[in-house]
Amino acid sequence: MARNQLATAAQLRALFESYTQSDSSRFLSVATQIAAHAARAGDEVLADELRKLVEEAKRRDALRSVSASSIIPMARPTGDLAGLVAATYPKTRLSDMVLTKPVLGRLKRVVREYRNSERLEMRGLHPRRKLLLVGPPGCGKSMTAAAISGELGRPLLQVQLHALIAKFMGETAAKLHLVFQAMEKAPGVYLFDEFDALGAHRGADNDVGEARRILNSFLIFLEQDTSRSIIIAATNVPDMLDRALFRRFDDVITYQHPAGTMIESLMRNRLAGFDTSTIHWDKVLGAGAGLSHGELVRACEDAAKDAVLSGKERILTSVLIKALRARLGHKNNNKK
Numbered sequence: 001m002a003r004n005q006l007a008t009a010a011q012l013r014a015l016f017e018s019y020t021q022s023d024s025s026r027f028l029s030v031a032t033q034i035a036a037h038a039a040r041a042g043d044e045v046l047a048d049e050l051r052k053l054v055e056e057a058k059r060r061d062a063l064r065s066v067s068a069s070s071i072i073p074m075a076r077p078t079g080d081l082a083g084l085v086a087a088t089y090p091k092t093r094l095s096d097m098v099l100t101k102p103v104l105g106r107l108k109r110v111v112r113e114y115r116n117s118e119r120l121e122m123r124g125l126h127p128r129r130k131l132l133l134v135g136p137p138g139c140g141k142s143m144t145a146a147a148i149s150g151e152l153g154r155p156l157l158q159v160q161l162h163a164l165i166a167k168f169m170g171e172t173a174a175k176l177h178l179v180f181q182a183m184e185k186a187p188g189v190y191l192f193d194e195f196d197a198l199g200a201h202r203g204a205d206n207d208v209g210e211a212r213r214i215l216n217s218f219l220i221f222l223e224q225d226t227s228r229s230i231i232i233a234a235t236n237v238p239d240m241l242d243r244a245l246f247r248r249f250d251d252v253i254t255y256q257h258p259a260g261t262m263i264e265s266l267m268r269n270r271l272a273g274f275d276t277s278t279i280h281w282d283k284v285l286g287a288g289a290g291l292s293h294g295e296l297v298r299a300c301e302d303a304a305k306d307a308v309l310s311g312k313e314r315i316l317t318s319v320l321i322k323a324l325r326a327r328l329g330h331k332n333n334n335k336k
Contacts (some may be wrong), residue, residue, distance in 0.1 A: 005256070011273050012034075014026070014030045014272035015031065015034070024091060031050060031053070031054050031057075035047045035312040036249070037313065038050065039174075057066075066312060081179070081262065083160065083163045084156070084179055085179065085182065086158045086159065087157050088149075088155065089148070089155055092143060093150050093151055094107055097143060098266035098269060098293070100272075102322045103253055103254075107144060109146065109241055110127075110152045111152060113128050114128075114129070115152070116153060120306060127158065128251050129192065129229065129250060130222065130225070130231045130248065131231070131232045131233070131249060131253060132245070132246065132252050132253070132311065133235075133253050133255060134252065134255065135236070135255025137292060139258075140293045141255055144232070145189055148232075148312060149188070149189040154189050154229075154230070155186075155188040155208065157190050157191070158191045158193060159179055164176065165197060176218060176219070176221060180221040183227040183231070184227040186229075189232060192231070192233040194234070194239060195233035196237050197275060198214065209323070222248045228283065229290070233245075233249070233267070234296055257290065257291070258293055261289075263288045264284070264285060266296055266297070267284065267288070267300050267320075270300040271304060275286070275306060275314040275316045279316075282316045284317065284321060287321045287328075288324045291324065299318055300320070300325040303315055303319050306323075307319070321330070
């Protein structure tokens with residue numbers, strides 16, 4: 001009985017946390033777990049009622065999404081833009097991320113300035129809108145774009161660089177111009193992921209005239225942009241970027257792999273809804289050292305799946321460490 005009580009307490013805590021963070025996806029996920037817990041405890045009536053409530057909530061969320069997509073012009077990019085921009089509506093929030101205090105503080109400032117842009121502009125000031133995020137793969141750069149999008153209630157529009165550069169070689173500047181025009185007409189969070197493919201420095205050994213023209217065009221468009229969109233460029237290799245780019249962004253934010261208590265916070269957050277009361281975190285932190293944000297999340301998901309498939313709600317230290325070591329082994333194999 002004590003075990004059931006612990007599991008329910010963890011689930012209720014996760015339920016309230018997701019509610020206060022306006023994270024409906026996590027809220028419904030935890031509610032589904034509580035329904036399953038009730039069924040295992042023999043209360044089929046309560047379990048059935050909870051399942052029906054969850055299904056109804058999902059249906060209403062779907063209707064709201066359809067309604068939102070009908071009023072945001074970039075919900076379904078058409079014509080040339082259809083192959084250049086992918087639109088989504090993230091529910092991610094900054095509270096879902098585990099970041100260092102300096103990085104989190106700078107991101108919160110971006111959100112705060114954007115929300116108060118009119119007050120700033122009345123005094124001749126401009127909110128931060130153009131961000132360059134640098135750091136190793138899997139440290140949360142792309143998730144940051146989703147979180148800012150979720151915080152501001154704006155669509156996330158990811159620029160498809162492979163289509164922009166490869167498919168339209170010779171016409172890239174014109175297509176890039178289309179994207180910047182879209183920023184003016186349809187405000188949102190525009191993400192240029194793996195930005196080094198577009199912004200490699202002009203003195204590179206493999207540089208060609210077309211690449212220089214693309215970069216020069218981007219610099220001009222970025223400098224002239226006066227839209228209400230947020231522009232985010234993300235790269236794993238900042239040394240490859242042309243130095244002129246750094247001067248065009250309002251802020252350059254550097255990310256690192258999580259370490260120490262950041263690993264524990266990240267994993268506790270991802271495993272909310274499961275019983276983690278017996279986990280030896282000192283052992284887990286050692287096993288998770290060196291893994292990226294994304295790798296740690298996937299290891300947590302592997303451990304959670306094992307628990308669900310075994311009919312348990314408690315995450316064991318040994319299972320979590322095994323999942324972390326598997327991710328570390330996969331990472332090392334990829335380096336060979």
